[in-house]
Amino acid sequence: MKTVITFGTFDVxxxxxxxxLQRASALGDTLIVGVSTDELNFSKKQRYPVYKQRDRxxxxxxxxxxxYCFYEESLEKKREYILKYDADILVMxxxxxGxxxxxxxxxxxxYLERTPSVSTTQIIEIISSDDD
Known part of the structure; x- marks a missing residue:
């Protein structure tokens, strides 16, 4: 049995x-996801997510x-989270x-390749520019 863990904001x-998430799941038997809290996202990007952490x-x-999901409260706790959930594989x-x-x-x-031409930041910028 292999446990896979990954982390993200998963906004918009x-x-x-x-x-x-589908590709990460295929690497093991169990996929555990750390969803960044609103505060962690603000500390990383100087903006809060569009959707609140409970909705994400x-x-x-x-x-x-x-x-299984849990709230990722700090980037400095990744090692602690990996050990706590006994993860065999970290996917990012x-x-x-690196x-x-x-x-x-x-x-x-x-490290899995990102889907080309899809970015939450770009989607938010497009939506925001439509308001002007």
Whole structure:
């Protein structure tokens, strides 16, 4: 039995999110997802997500590929989360390539290619520019 863990904000949920979660799920038997809290997202991007953390959690947790979700409260706790959930594989998008190699001592680290031409930030910018 292999446990896979991944992390993300999953704001303005789109096909790229589905693709990475589906592919992450295929690498093991159980997929655990850390959904970034609103505060963590603000600290990373200086903006709050469009959808509140409880709604993003509900969306991700409702996917058949996902076995369990939890709130990711701090980027510095990734090692703690990997150990707590006894993950065998950490999956991240390839835009983070190399950034999480420090965890190779406790699990396999896999970077999956992002879905081309799909970005939450771009979607938000397009929607925001329509208001002008």
């Amino acid at each position: 949920f789109h096909v790229g999110h589905v693709n990475i 959690m509900k969306i991700v947790n409702g996917l058949r590929y996902v076995n 998008g390839d835009d983070w390539k 950034r999480f190699d420090e965890f190779k001592d406790i699990c396999e680290v896999v």
